Amino acid sequence: MTIITALKDNGDLKKNWSEVQLKLKEVYGIDVYKSWIQNVEAKEIHHNSLTLIVKTRFVRDWIVSHYADKILDFFQKLDSSVTRIQFEIHENFYNEKNSQTNIVDFATGSQVLDSKDLGYTANRLDHRLTFSNFVVGESNQLVFSAAKRVTETLGHYNPLFIYGSVGLGKTHILNAIGNELKKTEKKIIYLSAERFMYQFVKSIKNKDTQKFKDAFRNADVLILDDVQFISGKEVTQEEFFYTFNSLIENQSQVIISCDRSPNDLDRIQDRIKSRLSGGLVVDIQPPDIALRLQILKNRCKAEEAYFGKEVLINDDILSFIANEFKSSIRDMLGVLNRIIASSRIQNKIPTLQDAKLILKDLLSNMQSVVTIEDIQKIVVNYYNLSMSDFLSSRRSRHVARPRQIAMYLSKKLTTKSLPDIGRKFTGRDHTTVIHAIKKIEELMGGDKKFEYEVQDISNKILKSN
Numbered sequence: 001m002t003i004i005t006a007l008k009d010n011g012d013l014k015k016n017w018s019e020v021q022l023k024l025k026e027v028y029g030i031d032v033y034k035s036w037i038q039n040v041e042a043k044e045i046h047h048n049s050l051t052l053i054v055k056t057r058f059v060r061d062w063i064v065s066h067y068a069d070k071i072l073d074f075f076q077k078l079d080s081s082v083t084r085i086q087f088e089i090h091e092n093f094y095n096e097k098n099s100q101t102n103i104v105d106f107a108t109g110s111q112v113l114d115s116k117d118l119g120y121t122a123n124r125l126d127h128r129l130t131f132s133n134f135v136v137g138e139s140n141q142l143v144f145s146a147a148k149r150v151t152e153t154l155g156h157y158n159p160l161f162i163y164g165s166v167g168l169g170k171t172h173i174l175n176a177i178g179n180e181l182k183k184t185e186k187k188i189i190y191l192s193a194e195r196f197m198y199q200f201v202k203s204i205k206n207k208d209t210q211k212f213k214d215a216f217r218n219a220d221v222l223i224l225d226d227v228q229f230i231s232g233k234e235v236t237q238e239e240f241f242y243t244f245n246s247l248i249e250n251q252s253q254v255i256i257s258c259d260r261s262p263n264d265l266d267r268i269q270d271r272i273k274s275r276l277s278g279g280l281v282v283d284i285q286p287p288d289i290a291l292r293l294q295i296l297k298n299r300c301k302a303e304e305a306y307f308g309k310e311v312l313i314n315d316d317i318l319s320f321i322a323n324e325f326k327s328s329i330r331d332m333l334g335v336l337n338r339i340i341a342s343s344r345i346q347n348k349i350p351t352l353q354d355a356k357l358i359l360k361d362l363l364s365n366m367q368s369v370v371t372i373e374d375i376q377k378i379v380v381n382y383y384n385l386s387m388s389d390f391l392s393s394r395r396s397r398h399v400a401r402p403r404q405i406a407m408y409l410s411k412k413l414t415t416k417s418l419p420d421i422g423r424k425f426t427g428r429d430h431t432t433v434i435h436a437i438k439k440i441e442e443l444m445g446g447d448k449k450f451e452y453e454v455q456d457i458s459n460k461i462l463k464s465n
C-alpha cells in the first residue's frame with residue numbers, strides 16, 4: 001500500500017467512524033452517546049478488524065456488552081470489509097476534555113456547582129422542556145397529572161415511576177418537573193441512570209465514594225432518567241438501592257423514568273423492583289393522531305417564535321408526517337425539523353413531493369422505493385437507448401452521459417451506497433460513480449437547460465413510483 005492510499009484510507013476510517021457515532025447518537029440518544037461513544041476513537045483497520053481506542057477497561061466492557069453489535073452493524077454498512085471489532089485501552093488517551101462542560105445543576109435557587117466541588121457530575125436540566133409546552137392528550141394525561149401533583153405536594157407519590165417506550169416524552173416530563181421545582185429552594189439532582197453509574201464507578205476508582213454518596217443523600221429531590229440502564233450491574237444496583245432507600249426514608253422525593261414497567265425489568269433484584277413500585281407507577285402510551293398533529297403544530301409555532309419567521313409547512317405535510325411516524329414523538333419531530341431546515345436552506349415552501357424526497361432514507365423502510373433498475377429504465381427510455389448499450393462499456397458521449405445521469409440519480413433518489421450503485425452498472429467501481437456524480441453536478445451548475453433535463457427525468461422517476 002502506498003503512503004497516499006494509506007492516508008486516504010485513514011481519512012475514510014475517521015469519516016466512517018464519525019458517521020457511525022452519529023448513527024449511535026440517533027439510536028441511543030445524547031446521553032448514551034456522551035457517556036460511552038463520544039470519546040471512542042477509531043485507530044485502524046487491519047485484517048478485517050476495526051480497532052477502537054477507549055480510555056478504560058470499564059468503558060470497553062460496557063460497550064462490548066451493550067453496543068458492539070450495533071457498532072459492527074453500522075460500520076459494515078459503510079465498509080463491508082470489516083468483520084470484527086477489537087479494543088485498545090489507552091488510559092491517558094482521554095484528556096478529560098468534557099469534564100468541565102458537565103456542570104451540576106444543583107438547583108438551590110440559582111446555585112450551580114461545578115464538578116470539582118462535588119466530585120461527581122449530574123446532567124443539566126433542559127430549560128426548554130416545561131409543563132407549558134408539553135401537549136396533553138389521552139395517552140399521556142395520567143403522567144401529566146401525576147407529575148403536576150408531585151410538584152405541588154412533594155412526597156405525595158413516592159417514588160413516582162414513569163414508564164413508556166422511547167421518544168414518548170419521559171425525559172420531557174422529568175425536566176418539566178425539575179424546572180418547576182427549581183423555582184423553589186429545594187435541592188434537586190437530575191441525572192440519567194447511565195451517568196449515575198458512570199459517576200459511581202469513577203468515584204470508586206478515585207476512592208471518593210463517600211462524597212458521591214453524601215451528594216445524593218442530601219438531595220430533596222432525585223430525578224433519575226432511564227433507570228433500565230442500571231439493570232445487570234450488581235455493584236451499582238447495590239449502591240443505587242442504598243441511595244434510593246435512604247432518600248425515601250428521609251422523605252425526599254424520587255422520580256424515575258424507565259422504558260418498561262418495574263416488573264418487566266430483568267436482571268434487577270426483586271427487592272429493588274418492589275421498592276420501585278412502592279409509590280405510583282404510571283405509563284405513557286403512544287400518542288394518537290390528534291395528539292401527534294397538535295405536537296407538530298405547536299412545534300411549528302415554537303420555531304416561528306424562536307426564529308421570528310414564519311414556518312411555511314403546509315397542513316398536508318403535517319398530516320403526512322403525523323400519519324407516517326406513529327411510534328416515537330422524537331422521530332416525528334426529527335422529521336419535521338429536517339423539512340423545516342431544508343425549506344429554509346432552499347428558501348421555498350416544500351411540496352409533499354419535496355418532503356418525501358427529503359425523507360427518502362426514512363421512508364424507504366416503509367413505502368415502495370425507487371430502485372436503481374427503475375432509474376435505469378426511465379433514463380434509457382428518455383434518451384431512446386437500448387439497455388444493453390447503456391450498460392455496456394462503451395464510452396461514447398451519447399451513452400456515457402445518460403449513464404452518468406442515472407448514477408447521479410441513483411445516489412440522489414435511493415439509499416444505496418456508492419459501491420452498490422457501481423455494481424448495478426455492470427460492476428463499475430465506486431470511483432466511477434463518484435466521478436459521474438461530480439460531473440453531473442458540475443454540468444447542472446453551469447447549464448440551466450441541462451439542469452431542467454435532469455430535473456425532468458427525476459420527476460418522471462418519482463411519478464412512476
Ligand code: ADP
Nearest residue numbers: 133134135166167168169170171172295329330
Ligand atoms: P423519551 O425520554 O420518552 O425517550 P423525550 O422526552 O426525549 O422522550 O421526548 C422526545 C421528544 O418529543 C422531545 O423533543 C420532547 O420535547 C417531545 N415530546 C414528547 N412528548 C411531548 C408532548 N406531549 N408535547 C410536546 N413535545 C413532546
Ligand code: MG
Nearest residue numbers: 170171225226
Ligand atoms: Mg429519555
